[in-house]
Amino acid sequence: MAASADELAGRLARTRARMERDGLDGLVVVDPANLHYLTGYDAWSFYMPQLLFVPLEGEPLLIMRAMDAGGAHRTAATPPERILGYPESLVHRRDAHPFDWAAEQLRAHGFGGRARVGYEGEAHFLSVRSFLALQQGLPDWQLVDAHDLVNWVRIVKSPYELELMRAAGRVASAAMRAGIDAARAGARLNDVAAAIQFAQATGVDGAEGDYPAIVPMLPTGESADTPHMTFSARRLGAGEAVSIELAGAHRRYHAPLARTLSLGRPDAELERVAAVAAEGLELVLAGLRPGRSIAEVHAIWQSHIAKQGIEKPSRLGYSIGIGYPPDWGERTVSIRGDEHHVLEPGMCLHVIAGMWMSGYGCELSESVALTESGVEVLTDAPRELIVKEAS
Amino acid sequence: MAASADELAGRLARTRARMERDGLDGLVVVDPANLHYLTGYDAWSFYMPQLLFVPLEGEPLLIMRAMDAGGAHRTAATPPERILGYPESLVHRRDAHPFDWAAEQLRAHGFGGRARVGYEGEAHFLSVRSFLALQQGLPDWQLVDAHDLVNWVRIVKSPYELELMRAAGRVASAAMRAGIDAARAGARLNDVAAAIQFAQATGVDGAEGDYPAIVPMLPTGESADTPHMTFSARRLGAGEAVSIELAGAHRRYHAPLARTLSLGRPDAELERVAAVAAEGLELVLAGLRPGRSIAEVHAIWQSHIAKQGIEKPSRLGYSIGIGYPPDWGERTVSIRGDEHHVLEPGMCLHVIAGMWMSGYGCELSESVALTESGVEVLTDAPRELIVKEAS
Numbered sequence: 001m002a003a004s005a006d007e008l009a010g011r012l013a014r015t016r017a018r019m020e021r022d023g024l025d026g027l028v029v030v031d032p033a034n035l036h037y038l039t040g041y042d043a044w045s046f047y048m049p050q051l052l053f054v055p056l057e058g059e060p061l062l063i064m065r066a067m068d069a070g071g072a073h074r075t076a077a078t079p080p081e082r083i084l085g086y087p088e089s090l091v092h093r094r095d096a097h098p099f100d101w102a103a104e105q106l107r108a109h110g111f112g113g114r115a116r117v118g119y120e121g122e123a124h125f126l127s128v129r130s131f132l133a134l135q136q137g138l139p140d141w142q143l144v145d146a147h148d149l150v151n152w153v154r155i156v157k158s159p160y161e162l163e164l165m166r167a168a169g170r171v172a173s174a175a176m177r178a179g180i181d182a183a184r185a186g187a188r189l190n191d192v193a194a195a196i197q198f199a200q201a202t203g204v205d206g207a208e209g210d211y212p213a214i215v216p217m218l219p220t221g222e223s224a225d226t227p228h229m230t231f232s233a234r235r236l237g238a239g240e241a242v243s244i245e246l247a248g249a250h251r252r253y254h255a256p257l258a259r260t261l262s263l264g265r266p267d268a269e270l271e272r273v274a275a276v277a278a279e280g281l282e283l284v285l286a287g288l289r290p291g292r293s294i295a296e297v298h299a300i301w302q303s304h305i306a307k308q309g310i311e312k313p314s315r316l317g318y319s320i321g322i323g324y325p326p327d328w329g330e331r332t333v334s335i336r337g338d339e340h341h342v343l344e345p346g347m348c349l350h351v352i353a354g355m356w357m358s359g360y361g362c363e364l365s366e367s368v369a370l371t372e373s374g375v376e377v378l379t380d381a382p383r384e385l386i387v388k389e390a391s
Numbered sequence: 392m393a394a395s396a397d398e399l400a401g402r403l404a405r406t407r408a409r410m411e412r413d414g415l416d417g418l419v420v421v422d423p424a425n426l427h428y429l430t431g432y433d434a435w436s437f438y439m440p441q442l443l444f445v446p447l448e449g450e451p452l453l454i455m456r457a458m459d460a461g462g463a464h465r466t467a468a469t470p471p472e473r474i475l476g477y478p479e480s481l482v483h484r485r486d487a488h489p490f491d492w493a494a495e496q497l498r499a500h501g502f503g504g505r506a507r508v509g510y511e512g513e514a515h516f517l518s519v520r521s522f523l524a525l526q527q528g529l530p531d532w533q534l535v536d537a538h539d540l541v542n543w544v545r546i547v548k549s550p551y552e553l554e555l556m557r558a559a560g561r562v563a564s565a566a567m568r569a570g571i572d573a574a575r576a577g578a579r580l581n582d583v584a585a586a587i588q589f590a591q592a593t594g595v596d597g598a599e600g601d602y603p604a605i606v607p608m609l610p611t612g613e614s615a616d617t618p619h620m621t622f623s624a625r626r627l628g629a630g631e632a633v634s635i636e637l638a639g640a641h642r643r644y645h646a647p648l649a650r651t652l653s654l655g656r657p658d659a660e661l662e663r664v665a666a667v668a669a670e671g672l673e674l675v676l677a678g679l680r681p682g683r684s685i686a687e688v689h690a691i692w693q694s695h696i697a698k699q700g701i702e703k704p705s706r707l708g709y710s711i712g713i714g715y716p717p718d719w720g721e722r723t724v725s726i727r728g729d730e731h732h733v734l735e736p737g738m739c740l741h742v743i744a745g746m747w748m749s750g751y752g753c754e755l756s757e758s759v760a761l762t763e764s765g766v767e768v769l770t771d772a773p774r775e776l777i778v779k780e781a782s
Contacts (some may be wrong), residue, residue, distance in 0.1 A: 043619040044605055047515065047717035065746065067705055073619025087728075088705050092513075092722055094538055121520040122483075124438070125717075128522045129512040129536065139541055145520065147485055157551035188597045201585035201622070208581045208624035213607040214435055226462025228434040231592070233599035314458055314479050325716040326438035326516075356458065 001251075004038055008077055011037055014153045019056055019146075025115035027054040027146055030132065031123040032324040034150035035062075036252055043068060043074035047124050048091065048322065049098040052078075053106060058303050060220030061109055063102045065087050065091065087174070089091065099130045103137025112138055114215040118146025124326060141178035151220040151332050153323050156346040161253065161321065162369055166346055167173045168255040169367055172248025175209075176257050176381045177217065179246065185238040185263045189218050189231040196246055203250065208250030210249040213323035217245040227354060235315035243363040245352075248379075254323040256350045257379040267360065274362045274385035275308060277353035280304045280362055281383065284316070284351055288368065288375045294339040300335060301353075310355070317351040320367060345372050392642075394431055397550050399468055400427055401723075403445070405544045410447055411770050413677040415433060416506035417443040419525065420536055422514040423715040425541035426453075427643055433781040434459060434468035437480065437516050437715065440489040443469075444497060452500055454493045458481065467653035478628040483673040490521045490668035494528025502531055509537025545712050552644065552712065553760055556739055558598035560758055560769030563639025566590040566600075566771045567648050570637065572606065575779065576629040576654045578608045580622040587637055594641065599701075608636040615752030618745060630655040634754040636743075637717050639770075645714040646758035647741045652777045658751065665753045666702060669745035671695045672755055672774065675707070675742055679766045681761065685730040693728060701746070708742040711758060736761050739769075 003011075015038065019027055029035055039052060039062065050064035062069075062076060062083045068326045069085030076083065106112060119127055119134070148268040155167060184194040187269050196216040203209035218231050218312055222240045227245070245258040261275060287300045291335060301316055316335040320328060328350075333341045337349065351368035352365035366385065368375040394402075406429065410418055420426055423437040430443060430453065441455035453460075453467060454473045460476030467474065477492045490552045497503060503566075510525070511517055526534055548556060569590035573583045586608040594600035609622050611633040618636070627633055636649040651665060664768035671692050692707055707726040711719060724732045727744065755774065759766040 042621070043617065044608065044621050044717070046618045047605075068617070068619055070747075071614060074617055074620060075613055089727075090705065091710075092725055121523070124515060124516045124518070126519055127513045128510065128519060129520045130554075131522075132512070158452065187516075188599065190592050190594065190601070193602075194600070196591045197583045197588040197592055201581050201588055203581065208579065209585070210581070210623075211584075211621060214438075215602040217435065223462060223465050226434065226459070226465055228436045228459055229462065229465060230433070230435050230602060232601075280517075291771070315482065318483075326435065331483055337478075338480075359480065376763055 001375050015150055018149055025056050026117040028119045029122055032127045033322040037154055039078045049130050080285050082304045083265055097129050097133045099133035100137055101103055114140045117141045117143055119143055121145035150329050150332050154163040155319055155332050158342055164253040168248045168253045169248050169252040171203045171209050172255045172257040173380040174204045175248055179244040183242055185236055188233045189235050190233055193231040207250050210251055212247040212249040214330040219243045220359050222359050225356050227338050227356055243269055245363055252322045254320055254328040256377045258352055258363035258365040259381055259386055260362045261388055263388050270360055274354050276308045276310055277355055277362055277364045278384050281297045281353045290343050290345050292335055293342050294335055295337055298337050299336055317349050320348050321351045336374055343370055345370050400421055406541055409540055411709040412463045415509045416447050417508040417621050419510045421480045422511055423516045424713040427713055430467040430469045440521050445672050487526045488520050490524035500572055505531045508532045508534055510534055512536035537724050542721050546710055547707045547735055548739055552568055555642055555644040559639045560642050561598050561642045562594045562600050563646045564771040565595045565650040566637050566639055570635040574629055574633055574652050578627050579624045581624055584622040598641050601642055602717040603638040603640040610634045610752050613750050614696055616747050618747055636754055644667055645711055645719040648745055649754035649756040650772055650777055651753045654779050654780055661751055664746050667699045667701055668746055668753055668755045669775050672744045676766055681734050681736050684733050685724055686724055690726050691727055708740050711739050716748045734761055
């Protein structure tokens with residue numbers, strides 16, 4: 001069920017083609033999603049410095065904490081002799097850094113000569129100290145920002161990956177049902193989150209859950225204008241609205257999904273905005289097709305909401321696939337007016353009509369995969385403002 | 392229930408005292424735990440660039456994505472006029488970066504002059520691009536690595552914080568009970584994780600749960616030598632051993648806890664190592680007291696296991712408190728032989744006897760707070776290898 005050798009070889013070949021295009025002799029990969037994509041490696045070891053060095057030719061080298069390197073072969077397809085563990089004594093020291101050791105090993109393995117080497121300038125887990133240690137320890141390298149190079153390779157999913165995305169979508173739909181059931185007047189937000197997290201880990205028949213890169217978000221009542229506030233013991237009130245934004249994850253692949261619930265008769269303004277969002281989402285889903293640019297599809301949305309006198313300054317979605325904390329987005333395309341990337345079959349997007357208005361908010365989204373002629377919707381929940389009787 | 396103005400003022404004053412000692416005119420803080428500690432700010436917005444600038448004198452400035460800045464006042468005590476939101480158009484662009492904008496704002500607020508400014512070189516969320524944008528946008532700054540300055544301020548907890556740590560310990564103990572109940576022969580690891588995560592979010596009477604910085608770890612059977620592999624749909628086998636490492640979290644404070652279960656009669660070697668670990672942990676807990684150095688306490692452990700012919704190359708624990716993904720440790724003291732930091736009342740530690748042997752593993756830990764004369768144990772579970780009948 002893990003990615004086949006052919007699948008991994010194809011990913012590496014596409015990465016190297018892009019490296020060649022960009023004039024890179026090597027690439028330092030630290031983003032855990034990119035490590036997973038290229039090698040299969042999967043563990044919660046990314047809070048400590050670790051890297052995959054991808055030379056343009058020859059076998060990559062995986063360098064991580066000794067405690068993690070010993071068992072890395074359980075998930076990584078990298079040959080064991082190409083997995084190196086730095087000593088425990090280098091953990092959290094002011095006077096030495098694991099990447100000093102990594103630089104030594106890279107030199108010892110013949111990678112220390114003059115080379116133009118890319119790094120991931122916006123990756124979450126390439127610390128400034130890590131970067132400076134590479135600069136100092138490999139003085140013949142010309143380090144250049146590779147700008148999410150592997151993320152851009154990931155943007156088109158293989159048939160194998162699409163199966164994982166479909167499974168993630170089924171997990172998301174089940175988690176949303178659990179959230180909708182648990183959200184009621186008087187319930188604490190942390191209890192709603194508990195029900196969602198239980199469903200996220202359990203999964204569904206044929207698709208076990210995995211941990212999502214982000215915890216369930218439950219923007220509520222007046223604070224629904226604050227989309228990324230996490231759950232607390234606040235109780236839902238009768239008549240209040242709550243949005244549920246979550247992802248289903250299956251073997252690190254993510255399908256996010258958002259809905260808004262009204263616990264009792266919705267406020268007229270919320271009802272109006274939710275209806276505009278739902279119509280807009282339908283128009284966008286109908287408009288997504290290979291050959292169109294993202295900007296063209298965004299224009300459909302923009303024209304729709306402008307007619308209703310509604311503004312949405314934030315982006316309408318982004319590319320999805322493998323995710324690790326703290327983000328389930330791929331950090332590549334954003335659905336907005338100045339994104340001219342052209343849609344291709346195999347791309348997966350989270351299309352999110354998130355309307356964070358002053359004093360209330362409304363979220364409605366789907367995860368989709370681009371097909372030859374349109375989209376396949378991966379997630380399933382009533383595509384409307386969900387009204388629950390305040391009981 | 393949020394930190395009082397006095398509590399926050401004390402934290403800021405201690406941070407500034409350390410800045411002054413280190414010759415810093417300003418400090419760029421990005422670690423979400425440090426942001427929370429200094430301002431109360433709490434949201435899952437750290438996947439996008441954001442910073443708190445702390446000048447040696449005058450009011451700090453909080454800079455984050457506009458979508459998050461609008462509601463930041465809901466958790467941050469920072470005055471609203473000192474919270475700035477960068478435009479959505481700067482999200483995920485190759486040609487511009489939010490910290491270009493942040494640098495402009497810092498100059499506009501009078502912070503652009505000649506100054507020695509610290510940054511967090513090993514923080515997870517200061518990307519290399521963020522760092523380079525500050526370097527370029529504030530050319531009169533001398534940027535120096537502040538080496539986890541605020542993390543070191545956090546090491547001694549206030550009475551207010553100790554109450555939160557105690558609550559986190561109660562949540563951890565409940566989550567461990569849920570994990571022990573769910574772990575049985577035939578159960579899938581993701582279902583054990585689901586039960587733990589449900590308990591972690593629910594919490595206990597008087598202490599609601601919060602999301603822990605790390606998901607439950609369940610090293611199992613032969614792969615118990617791989618401590619950070621996350622859960623899968625693998626089923627527990629009769630006679631197998633499984634370790635459970637988790638944390639209870641309460642309002643961002645964390646108390647980790649680890650135990651090992653044998654599903655049926657334990658292997659003799661596991662039983663022996665578990666007994667040595669349990670005795671060693673008791674000796675260490677009895678040996679922890681203010682005035683002693685960490686190295687002195689580590690020596691108690693080392694001498695105990697050496698007598699039994701057992702080696703443990705990894706550290707015996709670390710400082711704990713506020714946690715955000717991907718780590719619940721504070722990145723300050725590690726319990727090991729060369730750590731000469733002296734124990735003080737109010738320090739909190741996760742003491743973890745983690746024995747990752749070839750082909751099996753055993754973990755036994757407690758979270759503790761240093762008192763005037765010894766330790767208060769924050770977590771509660773049978774302190775031994777837990778044997779469950781394989782049913």
